[in-house]
Amino acid sequence: xxxxxxxxxxxxxxxxxxxxxxxxxxxxxxxxxxxxxxxxxxxxxxxxxxxxxxxxxxxxxxxxxxxxxxxxxxxxxxxxxxxxxxxxxxxxxxxxxxxxxxxxxxxxxxxxxxxxxxxxxxxxxxxxxxxxxxxxxxxxxxxxxxxxxxxxxxxxxxxxxxxxxxxxxxxxxxxxxxxxxxxxxxxxxxxxxxxxxxxxxxxxxxxxx
Amino acid sequence: xxxxxxxxxxxxxxxxxxxxxxxxxxxxxxxxxxxxxxxxxxxxxxxxxxxxxxxxxxxxxxxxxxxxxxxxxxxxxxxxxxxxxxxxxxxxxxxxxxxxxxxxxxxxxxxxxxxxxxxxxxxxxxxxxxxxxxxxxxxxxxxxxxxxxxxxxxxxxxxxxxxxxxxxxxxxxxxxxxxxxxxxxxxxxxxxxxxxxxxxxxxxxxxxxxxxxxxxxxxxxxxxxxxxxxxxxxxxxxxxxxxxxxxxxxxxxxxxxxxxxxxxxxxxxxxxxxxxxxxxxxxxxxxxxxxxxxxxxxxxxxxxxxxxxxxxxxxxxxxxxxxxxxxxxxxxxxxxxxxxxxxxxxxxxxxxxxxxxxxxxxxxxxxxxxxxxxxxxxxxxxxxxxxxxxxxxxxxxxxxxxxxxxxxxxxxxxxxxxxxxxxxxxxxxxxxxxxxxxxxxxxxxxxxxxxxxxxxxxxxxxxxxxxxxxxxxxxxxxxxxxxxxxxxxxxxxxxxxxxxxxxxxxxxxxxxxxxxxxxxxxxxxxxxxxxxxxxxxxxxxxxxxxxxxxxxxxxxxxxxxxxxxxxxxxxxxxxxxxxxxxxxxxxxxxxxxxxxxxxxxxxxxxxxxxxxxxxxxxxxxxxxxxxxxxxxxxxxxxxxxxxxxxxxxxxxxxxxxxxxxxxxxxxxxxxxxxxxxxxxxxxxxxxxxxxxxxxxxxxxxxxxxxxxxxxxxxxxxxxxxxxxxxxxxxxxxxxxxxxxxxxxxxxxxxxxxxxxxxxxxxxxxxxxxxxxx
Numbered sequence: 001x002x003x004x005x006x007x008x009x010x011x012x013x014x015x016x017x018x019x020x021x022x023x024x025x026x027x028x029x030x031x032x033x034x035x036x037x038x039x040x041x042x043x044x045x046x047x048x049x050x051x052x053x054x055x056x057x058x059x060x061x062x063x064x065x066x067x068x069x070x071x072x073x074x075x076x077x078x079x080x081x082x083x084x085x086x087x088x089x090x091x092x093x094x095x096x097x098x099x100x101x102x103x104x105x106x107x108x109x110x111x112x113x114x115x116x117x118x119x120x121x122x123x124x125x126x127x128x129x130x131x132x133x134x135x136x137x138x139x140x141x142x143x144x145x146x147x148x149x150x151x152x153x154x155x156x157x158x159x160x161x162x163x164x165x166x167x168x169x170x171x172x173x174x175x176x177x178x179x180x181x182x183x184x185x186x187x188x189x190x191x192x193x194x195x196x197x198x199x200x201x202x203x204x205x206x207x208x209x
Numbered sequence: 210x211x212x213x214x215x216x217x218x219x220x221x222x223x224x225x226x227x228x229x230x231x232x233x234x235x236x237x238x239x240x241x242x243x244x245x246x247x248x249x250x251x252x253x254x255x256x257x258x259x260x261x262x263x264x265x266x267x268x269x270x271x272x273x274x275x276x277x278x279x280x281x282x283x284x285x286x287x288x289x290x291x292x293x294x295x296x297x298x299x300x301x302x303x304x305x306x307x308x309x310x311x312x313x314x315x316x317x318x319x320x321x322x323x324x325x326x327x328x329x330x331x332x333x334x335x336x337x338x339x340x341x342x343x344x345x346x347x348x349x350x351x352x353x354x355x356x357x358x359x360x361x362x363x364x365x366x367x368x369x370x371x372x373x374x375x376x377x378x379x380x381x382x383x384x385x386x387x388x389x390x391x392x393x394x395x396x397x398x399x400x401x402x403x404x405x406x407x408x409x410x411x412x413x414x415x416x417x418x419x420x421x422x423x424x425x426x427x428x429x430x431x432x433x434x435x436x437x438x439x440x441x442x443x444x445x446x447x448x449x450x451x452x453x454x455x456x457x458x459x460x461x462x463x464x465x466x467x468x469x470x471x472x473x474x475x476x477x478x479x480x481x482x483x484x485x486x487x488x489x490x491x492x493x494x495x496x497x498x499x500x501x502x503x504x505x506x507x508x509x510x511x512x513x514x515x516x517x518x519x520x521x522x523x524x525x526x527x528x529x530x531x532x533x534x535x536x537x538x539x540x541x542x543x544x545x546x547x548x549x550x551x552x553x554x555x556x557x558x559x560x561x562x563x564x565x566x567x568x569x570x571x572x573x574x575x576x577x578x579x580x581x582x583x584x585x586x587x588x589x590x591x592x593x594x595x596x597x598x599x600x601x602x603x604x605x606x607x608x609x610x611x612x613x614x615x616x617x618x619x620x621x622x623x624x625x626x627x628x629x630x631x632x633x634x635x636x637x638x639x640x641x642x643x644x645x646x647x648x649x650x651x652x653x654x655x656x657x658x659x660x661x662x663x664x665x666x667x668x669x670x671x672x673x674x675x676x677x678x679x680x681x682x683x684x685x686x687x688x689x690x691x692x693x694x695x696x697x698x699x700x701x702x703x704x705x706x707x708x709x710x711x712x713x714x715x716x717x718x719x720x721x722x723x724x725x726x727x728x729x730x731x732x733x734x735x736x737x738x739x740x741x742x743x744x745x746x747x748x749x750x751x752x753x754x755x756x757x758x759x760x761x762x763x764x765x766x767x768x769x770x771x772x773x774x775x776x777x778x779x780x781x782x783x784x785x786x787x788x789x790x791x792x793x794x795x796x797x798x799x800x801x802x803x804x805x806x807x808x809x810x811x812x813x814x815x816x817x818x819x820x821x822x823x824x825x826x827x828x829x830x831x832x833x834x835x836x837x838x839x840x841x842x843x844x845x846x847x848x849x850x851x852x853x854x855x856x857x858x859x860x861x862x863x864x865x866x867x868x869x870x871x872x873x874x875x876x877x878x879x880x881x882x883x884x885x886x887x888x889x890x891x892x893x894x895x896x897x898x899x900x901x902x903x904x905x906x907x908x909x910x911x912x913x914x915x916x917x918x919x920x921x922x923x924x925x926x927x928x929x930x931x932x933x934x935x936x937x938x939x940x941x942x943x944x945x946x947x948x949x950x951x952x953x954x955x956x957x958x959x960x961x962x963x964x965x966x967x968x969x970x971x972x973x974x975x976x977x978x979x980x981x982x
Contacts, residue, residue, distance in 0.1 A: 074325045083324060088236035089229020091447070093398045094480040098913035101398055129229035138227065146223035149877045152885060153677025154226030155398040155447030161227060180921040187913065189398045189448050190677050191885030193924045 056119040063131025078102045080118035089129040100186030103159035104128045110166030129158035144199035152190035160186045164200045213686040217877035220682045231445040234415040235402035235477045245318050245466045245476035246327040248334045253312035253343035253551040253906040265333035270326030272470045275318040280304040286430035303458035310520045311553045312907035313485025343551035345906030347492045354546035360525040368533050371540030376509035380500025384577045388569040389973045392899040393490040399447020403463035406473035414441045419454040420713030422672050425706035441706040449676040451557035452488045454715040481911040488556030491516040491526045495569040505581045505591045507538040515546045519554040527562035532570045537594035560949035571644035571957030597839035605838040605938040612845035612867040619865040620847040629968035637851035640966025646844035646954035650945035651718035656709035656794040656817045659730035663781040665763045666698045673711030673723045674704040679878030691731035693760025717946030724942040725795045729826035733791035792817035842945045844868040846958040852966045857978030861925035871936035872943030880929045886951015891919045894959040
């Protein structure tokens with residue numbers, strides 16, 4: 001298990017392609033290995049009135065890599081990312097679209113991945129927190145978050161960053177008040193809001209994205 | 210040498226957090242992992258007559274369903290370590306019998322191949338109950354209150370001095386008011402999560418906890434296995450705020466489930482379950498009585514708190530303890546009462562006691578100031594104290610007057626019209642408010658290991674954890690300074706129970722507890738290196754005196770001859786060593802009780818104790834005479850806000866917090882902490898409130914759409930300032946800890962500003978718009 005302790009060293013310094021990320025997880029969990037990507041699903045619930053559940057094939061491009069999955073039709077995009085593709089950078093905070101921790105970019109638009117079924121994402125381009133950096137270079141928003149200390153525990157951070165990237169691209173938040181209003185779907189319980197605002201303003205000001 | 214401590218350096222784990230590569234407890238993927246989902250009771254009191262798992266058991270993917278009928282027997286924990294049970298035990302013995310003590314109590318765990326399958330099957334578990342009438346309303350049951358003997362860890366909660374009743378009767382000016390706070394829920398962003406895997410009788414647990422050591426020991430005790438066979442890891446924790454300081458049923462249930470199905474199991478609480486199964490801040494009813502002479506000098510303070518506990522355990526929210534030492538006053542009566550209710554056990558929430566307590570006392574002081582026709586700051590200055598009159602000890606360091614002054618200047622206090630309701634801007638009524646902030650400075654024993662490697666980098670190992678406060682970062686700064694290494698050459702490893710025992714993340718104590726241990730271990734390692742060089746004929750430093758040698762940037766050299774020296778790597782390589790290791794224990798505690806079991810030191814602990822005897826940094830620290838002192842941080846909170854005269858909505862324009870917290874270790878993370886505390890206070894003051902169904906006592910506001918917390922749009926402008934004077938008595942690093950003081954006083958400052966804006970005094974939090982119309 002000692003290798004576990006090296007996880008942050010081994011995974012630091014890169015914004016992980018999926019292949020690298022999976023490698024890191026293998027390293028991180030010496031003695032652990034992958035859960036099956038595809039789990040057999042059944043179609044009947046005995047003795048209940050619940051509707052029949054179908055396995056669904058879906059192909060999406062996640063951080064530039066084509067992924068074909070067969071998933072239970074109830075699997076959200078969030079759970080597909082976290083538990084099927086083992087990309088846990090996207091966080092589950094409430095599973096009800098109320099906290100924003102699960103925000104990812106779908107075809108460039110920010111959405112709550114917990115309110116989106118994986119099956120709805122056929123042909124979509126998904127960008128998660130793991131897909132923002134290029135090699136060793138952080139995405140400008142990621143760098144600005146570090147510089148301005150725009151987080152504490154880090155759990156809402158992937159969602160805040162994806163939301164902030166989406167916000168800047170939307171191009172209609174000009175004032176502090178507008179930025180605050182349009183970031184209000186992303187809760188930070190540690191309370192790094194002021195620093196998140198500073199990070200977003202810096203990225204906006206220098207037109208880095 | 211350029212000191213790193215105090216510098217606003219970026220978080221060392223920042224890159225991991227912004228790239229999504231920091232792994233939290235649900236983010237491990239052991240082979241063949243199964244998913245667990247908790248089924249909760251739908252009644253608040255009674256017993257299970259029959260639990261039907263037949264349908265659920267046949268649902269696709271279900272591996273097993275654990276109820277009290279097939280779950281393993283747990284053992285009653287005896288530890289008194291924080292987070293180690295004793296005061297949080299019975300909630301933690303889930304699925305042991307058919308009895309129900311609170312709504313939402315775990316009655317089953319469904320274990321299935323996938324999360325979706327477990328969720329679905331959980332909905333198919335049904336139970337018939339024999340219902341009893343639950344007791345859940347604090348206000349309707351105050352006559353059932355009793356006086357608990359002691360608070361958390363045996364702390365004093367019933368305190369008197371002088372004759373308060375007589376002094377109140379003789380007071381020229383008297384104020385008697387009751388202030389209430391509702392139930393609050395922590396709602397850390399990361400839901401409580403556990404991944405557990407048995408390997409024979411060895412147990413590996415990844416758990417979202419504020420105490421890897423406490424949780425490990427608790428799990429071992431409850432599961433009846435040797436502590437050495439349990440390893441608990443929490444490299445990253447998505448916030449805690451007290452809720453992860455106790456272990457809740459989810460952790461042990463995951464280990465029990467993994468045993469039952471003989472597979473690794475992952476179990477994450479749903480956000481809804483965090484309102485029933487993960488603690489809360491109790492409701493409080495606080496009666497404050499103040500008596501003064503005509504000049505505003507206090508001669509009587511009474512602070513009587515009634516709060517809730519459960520039928521399965523006792524927890525006291527010590528709301529009055531700060532009042533006991535906050536102002537100079539000859540007569541004081543601080544007491545706490547509890548009413549047992551059919552709810553889960555409450556637990557510490559960011560500044561337990563001080564957060565609701567400073568709301569009540571500081572709102573009362575504001576009312577008193579208006580009654581006396583005095584400036585609220587002046588009233589506090591008239592009653593300023595230089596010593597803790599309850600303990601009859603001087604403060605280790607107190608610079609509160611400077612906090613008041615700087616805060617007043619920054620908010621424009623002197624320029625305001627003090628008359629309530631006097632400032633209007635269009636539709637808005639503008640108000641200014643202030644209050645005193647305070648939190649005790651805690652410290653407990655900690656052990657750390659420093660390891661120097663031949664390639665010139667060092668590692669620090671300590672079984673504490675970083676719950677988001679910045680512990681990784683500031684401990685790297687401390688270690689780099691002590692080792693004479695640049696920050697990138699030091700790797701601090703925390704969050705693993707296999708490391709030497711560090712403090713739990715509670716009571717704002719990690720910096721003051723762990724920092725000195727890490728510093729001592731690092732200084733010890735450096736000293737070892739210096740001694741090796743001096744004794745080595747091959748070293749340019751051979752035969753020199755230790756005190757003439759300094760360490761800088763990975764090199765040892767003579768103070769007066771910087772070119773005479775060599776690198777750490779050269780010394781290690783010449784001696785053929787693959788590392789130098791030093792353990793240090795700083796056994797210092799500011800608490801009333803020492804560790805429960807100080808004698809039972811074995812293995813690494815015994816070695817650390819032995820090594821520490823010859824470590825000058827430990828010896829100097831442990832021999833500092835702390836008996837004459839009371840350790841507290843102080844601060845001043847100032848608020849400017851606007852109230853919509855027609856709608857009753859409150860928007861805070863500006864918050865100024867000036868904090869006297871000893872040495873500021875990292876200005877960047879420190880400001881963030883204080884801001885975060887203030888934002889928690891905004892939630893307390895204006896929006897947060899857990900509502901219970903008046904018919905059956907179950908939580909109604911069970912998600913983040915109904916339990917409102919502050920969001921971006923609620924944010925004011927912040928001006929966070931520090932006095933930054935090291936407290937050299939509490940520890941050689943001079944820091945007093947800042948995780949909690951930020952939330953103290955702020956709620957009162959907001960409520961006081963609302964009074965100034967509107968002339969309305971709201972004594973029942975939160976101040977929602979309906980209360981201002």
